[in-house]
Amino acid sequence: xxxxxxxxxxxxxxxxxxxxxxxxxxxxxxxxxxxxxxxxxxxxxxxxxxxxxxxxxxxxxxxxxxxxxxxxxxxxxxxxxxxxxxxxxxxxxxxxxxxxxxxxxxxxxxxxxxxxxxxxxxxxxxxxxxxxxxxxxxxxxxxxxxxxxxxxxxxxxxxxxxxxxxxxxxxxxxxxxxxxxxxxxxxxxxxxxxxxxxxxxxxxxxxxxxxxxxxxxxxxxxxxxxxxxxxxxxxxxxxxxxxxxxxxxxxxxxxxxxxxxxxxxxxxxxxxxxxxxxxxxxxxxxxxxxxxxxxxxxxxxxxxxxxxxxxxxxxxxxxxxxxxxxxxxxxxxxxxxxxxxxxxxxxxxxxxxxxxxxxxxxxxxxxxxxxxxxxxxxxxxxxxxxxxxxxxxxxxxxxxxxxxxxxxxxxxxxxxxxxxxxxxxxxxxxxxxxxxxxxxxxxxxxxxxxxxxxxxxxxxxxxxxxxxxxxxxxxxxxxxxxxxxxxxxxxxxxxxxxxxxxxxxxxxxxxxxxxxxxxxxxxxxxxxxxxxxxxxxxxxxxxxxxxxxxxxxxxxxxxxxxxxxxxxxxxxxxxxxxxxxxxxxxxxxxxxxxxxxxxxxxxxxxxxxxxxxxxxxxxxxxxxxxxxxxxxxxxxxxxxxxxxxxxxxxxxxxxxxxxxxxxxxxxxxxxxxxxxxxxxxxxxxxxxxxxxxxxxxxxxxxxxxxxxxxxxxxxxxxxxxxxxxxxxxxxxxxxxxxxxxxxxxxxxxxxxxxxxxxxxxxxxxxxxxxxxxxxxxxxxxxxxxxxxxxxxxxxxxxxxxxxxxxxxxxxxxxxxxxxxxxxxxxxxxxxxxxxxxxxxxxxxxxxxxxxxxxxxxxxxxxxxxxxxxxxx
Numbered sequence: 001x002x003x004x005x006x007x008x009x010x011x012x013x014x015x016x017x018x019x020x021x022x023x024x025x026x027x028x029x030x031x032x033x034x035x036x037x038x039x040x041x042x043x044x045x046x047x048x049x050x051x052x053x054x055x056x057x058x059x060x061x062x063x064x065x066x067x068x069x070x071x072x073x074x075x076x077x078x079x080x081x082x083x084x085x086x087x088x089x090x091x092x093x094x095x096x097x098x099x100x101x102x103x104x105x106x107x108x109x110x111x112x113x114x115x116x117x118x119x120x121x122x123x124x125x126x127x128x129x130x131x132x133x134x135x136x137x138x139x140x141x142x143x144x145x146x147x148x149x150x151x152x153x154x155x156x157x158x159x160x161x162x163x164x165x166x167x168x169x170x171x172x173x174x175x176x177x178x179x180x181x182x183x184x185x186x187x188x189x190x191x192x193x194x195x196x197x198x199x200x201x202x203x204x205x206x207x208x209x210x211x212x213x214x215x216x217x218x219x220x221x222x223x224x225x226x227x228x229x230x231x232x233x234x235x236x237x238x239x240x241x242x243x244x245x246x247x248x249x250x251x252x253x254x255x256x257x258x259x260x261x262x263x264x265x266x267x268x269x270x271x272x273x274x275x276x277x278x279x280x281x282x283x284x285x286x287x288x289x290x291x292x293x294x295x296x297x298x299x300x301x302x303x304x305x306x307x308x309x310x311x312x313x314x315x316x317x318x319x320x321x322x323x324x325x326x327x328x329x330x331x332x333x334x335x336x337x338x339x340x341x342x343x344x345x346x347x348x349x350x351x352x353x354x355x356x357x358x359x360x361x362x363x364x365x366x367x368x369x370x371x372x373x374x375x376x377x378x379x380x381x382x383x384x385x386x387x388x389x390x391x392x393x394x395x396x397x398x399x400x401x402x403x404x405x406x407x408x409x410x411x412x413x414x415x416x417x418x419x420x421x422x423x424x425x426x427x428x429x430x431x432x433x434x435x436x437x438x439x440x441x442x443x444x445x446x447x448x449x450x451x452x453x454x455x456x457x458x459x460x461x462x463x464x465x466x467x468x469x470x471x472x473x474x475x476x477x478x479x480x481x482x483x484x485x486x487x488x489x490x491x492x493x494x495x496x497x498x499x500x501x502x503x504x505x506x507x508x509x510x511x512x513x514x515x516x517x518x519x520x521x522x523x524x525x526x527x528x529x530x531x532x533x534x535x536x537x538x539x540x541x542x543x544x545x546x547x548x549x550x551x552x553x554x555x556x557x558x559x560x561x562x563x564x565x566x567x568x569x570x571x572x573x574x575x576x577x578x579x580x581x582x583x584x585x586x587x588x589x590x591x592x593x594x595x596x597x598x599x600x601x602x603x604x605x606x607x608x609x610x611x612x613x614x615x616x617x618x619x620x621x622x623x624x625x626x627x628x629x630x631x632x633x634x635x636x637x638x639x640x641x642x643x644x645x646x647x648x649x650x651x652x653x654x655x656x657x658x659x660x661x662x663x664x665x666x667x668x669x670x671x672x673x674x675x676x677x678x679x680x681x682x683x684x685x686x687x688x689x690x691x692x693x694x695x696x697x698x699x700x701x702x703x704x705x706x707x708x709x710x711x712x713x714x715x716x717x718x719x720x721x722x723x724x725x726x727x728x729x730x731x732x733x734x735x736x737x738x739x740x741x742x743x744x745x746x747x748x749x750x751x752x753x754x755x756x757x758x759x760x761x762x763x764x765x766x767x768x769x770x771x772x773x774x775x776x777x778x779x780x781x782x783x784x785x786x787x788x789x790x791x792x793x794x795x796x797x798x799x800x801x802x803x804x805x806x807x808x809x810x811x812x813x814x815x816x817x818x819x820x821x822x823x824x825x826x827x828x829x830x831x832x833x834x835x836x837x838x839x840x841x842x843x844x845x846x847x848x849x850x851x852x853x854x855x856x857x858x859x860x861x862x863x864x865x866x867x868x869x870x871x872x
Contacts, residue, residue: 054432057436058472061435061436061440062115062465065465068081069109073086074131075106076106077107077108079443079444080092080459081459082456095697096695097145097698098722100145101145101152102142103140103209106132107462108465109132109136110157111153111465112462113132114156114160115470117167118470118473118474118482120482122167126173128160129164132157132184133184141208141210141211143206143207144209146192146205149188150233151296151494154237154238157181157184158240158498159498161181161185162498163484165179182244194212198278199279200278200281202231202276203226203230203234204223205225206223225277227294228273228293229296232261233493234254234257236498239308240307240498258304261297266339268340269288269340270320270323272288274293275293275699283339286340287347295353295354295357299493306363306500307503323342325366332373334350335348347736349390350390351389352388352405352407353405353407354373359410359413362415367415367418371544372547375551375552378427380395381431384452386402386438387408388402388451389401395554397452399733400449401457404468405463409472412424413472423545424475450729455729463494466496488501629651629733629734631776632776633648633776633780635647635772635780636770637771638769638770643773647756647757649727649751649774652736652750653735654705654742654745655705655716655748664774665714665715666772667772668769669760671692672708675695676695680707681708681711684710684712688713691714691715691774692711693716694708694718695719696721696722705749708747719751721754722753723754724755735749735751
């Protein structure tokens with residue numbers, strides 16, 4: 001990773017034609033940013049005094065977060081900021097795969113070590129190293145994520161060792177230090193190595209720190225799949241460990257995993273999928289993007305080139321990057337596509353992890369798309385306070401959780417260091433202010449359960465201390481205010497610091513020279529060299545601003561109100577039984593009152609038999625903010641519940657459509673084993689013919705459904721793994737598939753938040769045999785029925801003026817009376833014998849379509865105490 005500081009930044013760039021693997025330091029180029037930028041951005045400029053105030057504010061926030069962890073949580077892995085206690089695995093409710101990052105090794109302490117040095121808290125750093133050496137054990141009988149343990153713990157130990165060694169060499173501190181953190185890192189590396197014992201070379205996703213993978217006591221080793229990022233995000237930490245320890249085995253395994261991913265890329269598109277089988281190398285999920293599941297694979301190809309000086313990694317990155325910009329990048333959006341059919345987007349939403357990508361584009365020197373995507377992300381944060389975990393292409397919330405992720409701050413840091421544009425200081429300031437305003441609690445900082453409601457979640461992940469404060473502090477610091485030269489280091493994906501000198505000062509490991517396959521590609525200006533400011537900012541000091549301005553009001557936030565222009569639409573309305581207004585509603589067009597209608601040019605059109613020409617004067621209005629989710633319920637119908645206990649559930653967009661099942665689906669519930677249902681079901685005999693309970697996490701809903709369907713389940717109830725989530729505080733959502741076809745899934749599927757799920761699991765534990773009914777909420781047993789409104793079929797026909805008065809009409813008639821200032825549809829006909837003079841034969845009134853027009857009739861009063869109990 002290259003680190004720009006102040007107006008001038010050092011960039012490690014490998015020049016075309018340089019030999020690799022020789023231990024020779026490759027040429028370092030200087031990129032001189034535009035020092036006069038601030039003069040052109042007076043409204044965004046920030047004085048040194050302002051930066052100092054914000055920097056001190058960041059330190060105070062860090063002290064609050066780190067101090068709360070040390071006071072209330074240490075030696076636990078993480079802090080629970082709402083409960084003011086530590087999260088110890090096995091002592092708190094199981095959260096599924098989230099807990100796989102916890103290994104009873106004081107995770108937050110280790111993850112924060114090098115942050116303490118960057119923030120110049122050297123006394124605290126020395127004390128933290130002593131605690132880690134004294135207290136942390138790495139041989140615990142616990143199953144952990146290989147990926148998370150590598151980037152957080154192994155990376156944290158290596159970053160801590162590099163900082164401790166630097167301070168020791170200066171002769172002022174750490175004179176007692178004898179490479180203890182490096183020894184711990186080597187021990188942990190050996191405990192992770194059993195995960196690579198596969199036929200393909202791709203690692204298992206989990207490992208038992210004490211027993212490995214295949215040991216009967218390991219409680220793991222049955223997994224068959226892993227994510228692309230999980231297998232492809234090992235090279236920095238493992239190569240650094242090999243070079244620092246002299247043991248080549250770590251780097252060899254990490255290189256082998258990258259070789260497999262490269263070989264398994266789709267040759268036509270040069271894209272990779274999201275999930276791959278670790279035994280045969282076949283793709284399990286073929287969805288391709290730059291967010292969750294793939295993100296850091298691309299990041300580590302670029303950074304492995306910078307850290308290790310091996311051209312093969314740059315070549316691979318450039319080929320992938322060209323494919324990303326061709327298929328996935330739709331500025332300012334980054335949309336997932338199918339790796340085999342990359343011209344079609346497979347979903348209409350993005351996840352927050354892709355916020356790192358503008359920073360990676362800065363490393364490559366491709367600033368224009370980086371600025372565009374970053375600005376889009378900034379506009380989303382303006383609308384929702386934080387980046388939601390997922391948001392739609394219309395920038396609405398898809399998944400409202402926010403875990404205090406640092407990727408947006410990371411990209412903000414890189415863009416500021418690359419451009420010197422003080423606009424990005426203001427972006428960073430907004431991050432600081434929102435964290436203090438909406439995430440700060442008495443015992444630290446709490447994740448946001450839903451950005452729409454602002455409710456908190458009892459978690460403060462270790463990456464918040466490892467990354468967020470590091471990037472924010474660096475953003476507002478000058479080089480001379482830091483205790484280290486930040487340009488001498490590369491950031492891992494967890495923002496741990498590894499020295500770029502490893503490629504030259506440490507001997508290359510034997511037998512780990514990755515083979516490359518010659519691939520022809522179209523090279524661009526930045527393929528092998530760093531860009532110059534003349535290319536990035538051609539005679540235009542406001543380059544970044546002109547790009548941003550095009551996306552300034554992307555989400556509509558902050559835009560001055562200007563009424564939409566009036567549009568005239570002519571539609572051929574055949575006799576299809578649908579009223580013109582309803583026809584327009586079906587197209588998403590609503591009519592609004594307009595005082596005057598100019599119909600002066602109507603006479604210029606000729607009529608055609610069988611087709612009515614209707615001229616509409618309308619304004620197009622924005623679609624509703626959220627898509628309608630039909631609430632479902634899980635109703636407990638066996639004794640002693642007898643239908644009185646009703647749990648609010650969310651539906652799925654795939655599987656059986658319960659709204660079309662008159663009486664729902666009934667069955668007894670059985671807890672799946674494994675509970676996450678991400679592999680073969682162990683208790684298939686017990687589960688057959690029953691409704692399965694499965695925990696959210698570890699794999700996609702569709703994958704779980706397929707395993708449970710194969711085991712013979714007749715329905716599935718998924719239970720959220722997020723602690724204390726509930727349908728009262730969190731809006732319901734519809735479960736989505738995995739990007740591939742889901743027609744093979746025919747089970748009914750519903751989703752319960754954890755609080756409602758706890759009611760169901762407690763009932764099962766107490767009564768053992770519990771029957772439930774899965775159905776839409778409006779059809780639950782005992783639910784008071786509302787009378788259906790009486791409907792009347794009305795047949796309309798054109799009538800001559802005065803016809804009704806003449807008594808020519810028979811039967812019941814309705815008369816539509818026009819009111820002033822209402823939108824109207826005008827039915828017209830040429831009158832040739834009158835010399836083209838038009839006569840209005842009929843006018844139909846269309847009143848303004850309001851939001852209530854789209855709502856169903858209200859159900860029975862939910863406060864009726866005689867009905868069943870509904871949670872919530």
